Amino acid sequence: MKRxxxxxSERLKSMFKIIAIPxxxxxxxxxxxxxxxxxxxxxxxxxxxxxxLPSSIKQQKSSARMAKLRPKLEQIQKxxxxxxxxxxxxxxxxxxxxxxxxxxxxxxxxxxxxxxFAVIEVVYAPMTYISSLPKxxxxxxxxxxxxxxxxSQAISKDIPEGASAAPTxxxxxxxxxxxxxxxxxxxxxxxDNLKLTDERLASVEAGFEAYPTIDQYFNxxxxxxxxxxxxGATDRVQILVLSVARAYPSLFDPEVAEFxxxxxxxxxxxxxxxxxxxxxIYVLIPIxxxxxxxxLTVISQLMMKRNGQDMGSAKxxxxxxxxxxxxxxxxxxxxxxxxxxxxxYGSIIALVQTVSLNLYFTPARMEKILAKESKKNARRPSLxxxxxxxxxxxxxxxxxxxxxxxxxxxxxxxxxRKEIERQKxxxxxxKLVDDDEEVDPRVLEARKRMAEKYGD
Numbered sequence: 260m261k262r263x264x265x266x267x268s269e270r271l272k273s274m275f276k277i278i279a280i281p282x283x284x285x286x287x288x289x290x291x292x293x294x295x296x297x298x299x300x301x302x303x304x305x306x307x308x309x310x311x312l313p314s315s316i317k318q319q320k321s322s323a324r325m326a327k328l329r330p331k332l333e334q335i336q337k338x339x340x341x342x343x344x345x346x347x348x349x350x351x352x353x354x355x356x357x358x359x360x361x362x363x364x365x366x367x368x369x370x371x372x373x374x375x376f377a378v379i380e381v382v383y384a385p386m387t388y389i390s391s392l393p394k395x396x397x398x399x400x401x402x403x404x405x406x407x408x409x410x411s412q413a414i415s416k417d418i419p420e421g422a423s424a425a426p427t428x429x430x431x432x433x434x435x436x437x438x439x440x441x442x443x444x445x446x447x448x449x450x451d452n453l454k455l456t457d458e459r460l461a462s463v464e465a466g467f468e469a470y471p472t473i474d475q476y477f478n479x480x481x482x483x484x485x486x487x488x489x490x491g492a493t494d495r496v497q498i499l500v501l502s503v504a505r506a507y508p509s510l511f512d513p514e515v516a517e518f519x520x521x522x523x524x525x526x527x528x529x530x531x532x533x534x535x536x537x538x539x540i541y542v543l544i545p546i547x548x549x550x551x552x553x554x555l556t557v558i559s560q561l562m563m564k565r566n567g568q569d570m571g572s573a574k575x576x577x578x579x580x581x582x583x584x585x586x587x588x589x590x591x592x593x594x595x596x597x598x599x600x601x602x603x604y605g606s607i608i609a610l611v612q613t614v615s616l617n618l619y620f621t622p623a624r625m626e627k628i629l630a631k632e633s634k635k636n637a638r639r640p641s642l643x644x645x646x647x648x649x650x651x652x653x654x655x656x657x658x659x660x661x662x663x664x665x666x667x668x669x670x671x672x673x674x675x676r677k678e679i680e681r682q683k684x685x686x687x688x689x690k691l692v693d694d695d696e697e698v699d700p701r702v703l704e705a706r707k708r709m710a711e712k713y714g715d
Contacts, residue, residue: 276380278373278376278377278380279377279378279380279381279388282303282307282374282377282378282381283380283381283387283388283389284388285303285306286299286300286303286378286381286388286389287388287389289302289303289306290389294523295523295525295526296385296389296522296523296524296525296526296531296597297525297526297527297529297531297597297600298526300526300531300597300600300601300604301604303378303601304601304604304605304608305604305608307374307378307605308605308608308609308612310374311370311371311374312612314370315612315613315616316616319616319617319620319625320620320625320628320629320632322563323620323622323625323629324629327629328353328354331353332350332353335349335350335353371605375590375598375601375602378598378601379594379598380494382498382531382594382595382597382598382601383494383495383497383498383595384494384495384497385497385498385501385522385524386400386497386500386501386515386518387494387497389522390518390522392514392515392518396512396514396515397497397515398492399512399515400497400500400504400511400512400515401492401493401494401496401497401500402459402492403462403500403510403511404488404492404496404499404500404503405453405488405491405492405496406455406459406462406463407463407466407473407474407477407503407510408477408483408485408488409449409453409455409491410442410445410446410455410463410467410474411473411474411476411477411478412477412478413445413446413448413449414427414428414431414445414474414478415474415478417445427472427474427475428441428467428471428472428473428474429471429472429475432471438464438467438468439464442460442463442464442467443460446460452491453491466507466510469509470507473507476503476506476507482502482506483499483502483503484498484499484532484533484534486534487499487532487534487595498524498532498595499532500515500519501519501522501524501532502530502532504516504519504520505519505520508520524597526600529541529544529596529600530596531595531596531597531600532595532596532597533595533596534594534595534596535591535592535596535599541596544591544596544599544600544603545587545588545591545592545599546588547599547603548587548588548590548591548599548602548603548606549584549585549587549588549591551603551606551607551610552583552584552587552588552606553584554606554610555583555606555609555610555613556583556584558610558613558614559613562613562614562617563617565617587602587606590602591603
């Protein structure tokens with residue numbers, strides 16, 4: 260079961276990597292234009308919102324149609340209150356008849372998150388998507404950072420008995436300890452997936468000889484993120500390569516070091532590879548992300564009510580809209596700052612887009628658009644409508660569940676209802692007599708006595 264879950268997770272990651280490729284090309288173009296990753300993210304956010312514009316317009320029209328259908332939906336709920344199956348069938352038939360899809364808004368949100376996870380891949384792996392470096396050199400640089408971190412962590416965990424903290428490598432070498440033997444011992448203690456080969460261990464040993472204090476760099480949370488390094492040599496370590504290559508360029512291939520030194524991975528002084536935390540100024544990023552999402556949700560509701568498009572009937576949609584601010588706060592705290600910055604950009608652009616669409620699609624203009632589209636849809640029945648008609652034909656015509664929705668309800672008195680029931684009983688008796696070719700006289704006599712006793 261666990262292996263199946265891991266395989267599914269790997270397949271999902273592979274899928275997002277494939278989706279990230281075209282977005283990586285767009286991001287690369289944005290960065291080459293402005294030479295700043297933070298500003299490039301803003302341009303990228305504009306482009307992604309433009310990609311989603313047709314979906315937003317479609318959702319706007321769908322909301323207007325839903326508002327028009329609300330009186331009929333309420334009648335259906337009242338008419339079939341005791342029959343859940345017919346209630347659902349009649350509701351879907353009405354949606355189809357009016358060309359409304361209750362899932363239109365969900366598609367926009369799904370697309371938003373597909374793009375978001377593609378952006379996460381691009382933010383984690385700037386060397387893959389922004390640079391023109393060969394894949395082999397990127398892989399090698401990522402492995403180099405993972406190797407130094409693994410050995411540095413082993414040094415920090417080797418606390419002598421009675422000591423409160425582990426001595427640094429520099430302090431260990433000061434008493435004449437052999438570097439090769441010490442690093443070999445630490446390497447033997449690593450797990451199999453982190454253990455260095457002899458060739459890689461020799462390379463790391465040369466680096467420690469050149470920089471005896473380098474283990475302190477990798478163990479300093481202000482300079483090196485252990486959250487990014489967790490899991491070994493993965494794509495997310497590329498963010499760390501950028502900072503390590505600036506501090507220790509000689510550890511890397513010259514082409515890699517040159518790219519890292521010239522790559523601007525900041526915005527307004529924020530390192531986009533850092534994780535937000537309550538103890539740093541980076542906490543402003545998830546807070547701003549939350550604020551702008553709340554603002555977007557509130558203004559969206561106000562604008563829709565202004566245009567008579569109250570979404571009260573779309574409970575699932577409403578729940579998702581109010582959950583988005585909390586989701587955005589979690590996302591901004593759980594991923595590097597670049598993701599939170601992108602999410603803030605997206606909220607601001609979506610806010611401008613929402614206000615603009617609601618100002619353009621006034622009730623009068625929307626009425627004309629929907630009337631025109633209704634005529635077009637009437638000439639071209641949908642697949643669902645054809646399927647419903649075929650199903651009714653197979654059932655001998657079937658019942659039109661939408662009949663009499665607009666008919667006024669007639670209230671009858673108690674005597675009137677009794678008279679209608681009496682007429683129905685008499686009609687049934689007459690039909691029974693007519694259908695029988697020969698009726699037993701005893702049956703007729705019994706019916707006569709019953710009529711005399713209880714009346715017709």
